[in-house]
Amino acid sequence: MNTQPTCDILILGGGIMGAATAEAVARRGQRVLLIEQFAPGxxxxxxxxxGRIFRFAYPQAIYVQMMLLARPAWAELGERAGHPLIQVTGGWDCGPVGSPVLASLETNFQRYGLPYERLSAMESKRRFPHFHLDRGSEALYQPDAGVVFATPAVLALWRLAQASGAATITGERVVAVEAHGELITVRGASGAHWSAPRLVITAGSWARGLLSEQLGLDLPLTPTQEQVAYFPPADDLDHRLGAMPVFIDHHTPDHPFYGLPQIETPGVKVGWHRTGPAVDPDARPPASEALFAELQRLTRQRLPHLRLTPVEQVTCLYTNTPDEHFILDRHPDLSNVIIGAGFSGHGFKFAPAIGHILAALALDEPSPLPLDTFSLRRFMQ
Structure with missing residues (x-):
């Protein structure tokens, strides 16, 4: 097998993280090849x-810091793409009065100088009649949150990466990854192969199999199939983008209920975080009727102006770590293999920042953020 380098950096997986990394690396003048087993988007x-939610409302300070990097980067990417990739809607987080989650959000808003309002149940109803809160609950409103236009963002990053010189291959599943001295060689199902001094793996729910079977690193990454539904308005109250904030309900803090206003699909998108079953990404089951019933129940409870007959139901994959923190690190035995994985259903919003972080790891540059939270060491102690 010819092991002459094909490029400077290979990237496996062209979802939002791989596309963002390819764009960041290509803009640095590196020869990059992005390989995707399906098609862009x-x-x-x-x-x-x-759409996906973007927000500063995090209990952990590191994610607020990451969002402070990602937010202006989204705006800059939108300018270069020629169309907006985000829209500010404001963010509404609710929970019981005295909720430790809301208290930690408020602490970080204050720490980073982010504007917010604390609203009683009655005050929330007057400001945001879309939502129902019982007495004994309250909300925080942070005006800088909003929506990332998901598929358009992926496609824009592919175009921008290609415009900066990135080469791309689609419809090619990688079946082998081999280390040859200072080079990494990957081989596709077609028999084609490519080599580079550095490899970045952003393969989503397929990352665990690639790392374990090909590179001897078994990480606690669990793919789950999550489910969302789009419920249409039942009356004249405007639930469209610009009239309604994104929201997260922390009454069930381990599995918050969340949603976005109407964007393209004529309904409010709702989901229940990390409640789907563990799955093989290549053999996914049909949508769960039981989970759909729970989405109806939660919608009935919190969103009284929506009909409970959905206009659409959709499933997607999460790739979860046990602590819900990402993996942004090097392979412990192969320092030229970079891993971006385990985004646990809340990584999309950070993609431009994560693209720069993975590019910095691949090019031995200083990271724009401390990466201790995202180190592999936490799984090896």
Whole structure:
């Protein structure tokens, strides 16, 4: 097998993280090859759909810091793409009065100088009649949150990466990854192969298999199939983008209920975080009727102006770590293999920042953020 380098950096997986990394690396003047087993913007993984929430409302300070990097980067990418990739809607987070989650969000808003309002149940109803809160609950409103246009963002990053010189291959599943001295060689199902001094793996729910079977590294990455539904308005209250904030309900803090206003699909998108079953990404089951019933129940409870007959139901994949923190690190035995994985259903919003972080790891540059939270060491102690 010829092991002469094909490029400077190979990237496996062209969802939002791989596309963002390819764009960041190509803009640095590196020869990059992005390999995707499906097509750009495909619906088989975690990066498709009309929208994702972006927010500063995090209990952990590191994610606020990451969002402070990602937010202006989204705006800059939109300018270069020729169309907006985000829209500010404001963000509404609710929970019981005295909720430790809301308290930690408020602490970080104050720490980073982010504007917000604390609203009683009655105050929330007057400001945001879309939502129902019982007495004993309250909300925080942070005006800088909003929506990332998901599939358009993926496609824009592919175009921008290609415009900066990135080469791309689609419809090619990688079946082998081999280390040859200072080079990494990957081989596709077609028999074609490519080599580079550095490899970045952003393969989503397929990352665990690649790393374990090909590179001897078994990480606790669990793919799950999550389910969302789009419920249409039942009356004249405007639920469209610009009239309604994104929301997260922390009454069930381990599995928050969340949603986005109407974007393209004529309904409010709702989901229940990390409640789907563990799955093989290549053999996914049909949507769960039981989970759909729970989405109806939660919608009935929190969103009284919506009909409970959905206009659409969609499934997608999460790739979860046990602590829901990402993996942004080097392979412990192969320092020229970079891993971006385990985004646990909340990574999309950070894609431009993560693309720069993975590019920095691949090119031995300083990271724009401390990466201790995302180190592999936490799984090897």
């Amino acid at each position: 495909h619906t088989q993984g975690s990066s498709h759909g009309d």
